[in-house]
Amino acid sequence: MNILITGAAGKIGRNLSQHLSEAFHLRLTDLNIDRLHTYQGTSHEIMTLDVTDPEACQHACEGMDVVVHLAGDPSPNAGFYESLLDINIKGTFNVFRAAKDQGVRRVILASSAQTIEGYPIDAQVYPDMPTRPRNLYGVSKCFGESLASYFAYTEGLQSVAIRIGAYDDFQPDGPVLEARDMSAYISPADLCDLMFKAITTTDLEPFTILHGISNNRFKRLNLESTQKQVGYDPKSDAFALSQIALYDSPR
Numbered sequence: 328m329n330i331l332i333t334g335a336a337g338k339i340g341r342n343l344s345q346h347l348s349e350a351f352h353l354r355l356t357d358l359n360i361d362r363l364h365t366y367q368g369t370s371h372e373i374m375t376l377d378v379t380d381p382e383a384c385q386h387a388c389e390g391m392d393v394v395v396h397l398a399g400d401p402s403p404n405a406g407f408y409e410s411l412l413d414i415n416i417k418g419t420f421n422v423f424r425a426a427k428d429q430g431v432r433r434v435i436l437a438s439s440a441q442t443i444e445g446y447p448i449d450a451q452v453y454p455d456m457p458t459r460p461r462n463l464y465g466v467s468k469c470f471g472e473s474l475a476s477y478f479a480y481t482e483g484l485q486s487v488a489i490r491i492g493a494y495d496d497f498q499p500d501g502p503v504l505e506a507r508d509m510s511a512y513i514s515p516a517d518l519c520d521l522m523f524k525a526i527t528t529t530d531l532e533p534f535t536i537l538h539g540i541s542n543n544r545f546k547r548l549n550l551e552s553t554q555k556q557v558g559y560d561p562k563s564d565a566f567a568l569s570q571i572a573l574y575d576s577p578r
């Protein structure tokens with residue numbers, strides 16, 4: 328299977344690319360490909376891609392089976408005109424448009440827990456509840472989900488939106504996470520597992536929303552449908568990790 332990854336040089340992209348490189352042929356793209364030099368001379372491709380350029384997106388999607396769209400401004404404080412409009416909104420449209428035009432079978436979108444962050448902190452959110460973003464970054468991810476649904480049901484391009492939570496490598500000597508971030512936490516290993524399953528599961532609906540958090544004792548997003556739809560089996564629990572951190576290395 329040929330897989331295009333946008334934003335492959337970013338925090339999530341570097342980890343995911345490494346994980347997927349054993350099983351698939353990858354076309355790794357980013358605005359800045361310096362951090363992808365380790366793939367030079369391998370069977371994988373490296374390509375500079377600015378997702379705000381529609382023609383370049385068409386070229387990048389040629390011959391691909393699946394697109395994993397990670398490129399974007401990941402900051403919940405990002406400004407609308409400063410970056411969200413061009414990168415997260417127009418860029419995401421360019422990637423979906425090109426994927427459809429070039430015959431890609433499935434697009435996986437890096438959506439976010441920020442699509443529902445406006446719900447009260449003690450509410451657990453299910454995928455079929457209306458979105459409730461608390462910032463314009465979350466709004467840009469809601470746009471991405473609507474776009475994915477449009478391409479799925481109107482244009483026949485299967486799509487999956489993964490609402491990624493607080494992605495991080497838990498460092499025992501790092502800062503203590505707040506309760507919300509622990510309930511929305513996803514470990515790199517769990518996200519890699521979920522992405523792999525989003526790529527390989529065959530019997531999905533045209534458009535699917537998956538919840539990307541770990542098996543945290545208290546969960547900001549409910550995992551039942553995600554587990555059922557793709558067999559997601561998360562192993563990490565931020566609350567357990569944090570107790571280990573608190574007891575093992577007093578801060």
Ligand SMILES: NC(=O)C1=CN([C@@H]2O[C@H](COP(=O)(O)OP(=O)(O)OC[C@H]3O[C@@H](n4cnc5c(N)ncnc54)[C@H](O)[C@@H]3O)[C@@H](O)[C@H]2O)C=CC1
Binds near residue numbers: 400493
């Ligand atoms: N890190 C997290 O906790 C979460 C991240 N996400 C989403 O996952 C995706 C990846 O996030 P991270 O890896 O954390 O962010 P990151 O900032 O580390 O990586 C994003 C990558 O996109 C690239 N990029 C930016 N503008 C571009 C453009 N115009 N064309 C092509 N590439 C461009 C950057 O060079 C960077 O390598 C983003 O879409 C983000 O919104 C969603 C939920 C949580």
Ligand SMILES: O=C(O)[C@H]1OC(=O)[C@H](O)[C@@H](O)[C@@H]1O
Binds near residue numbers: 402441492493
């Ligand atoms: O909701 C969250 O915790 C995360 O969501 C996101 O989409 C952001 O990119 C990341 O900076 C946040 O930490």
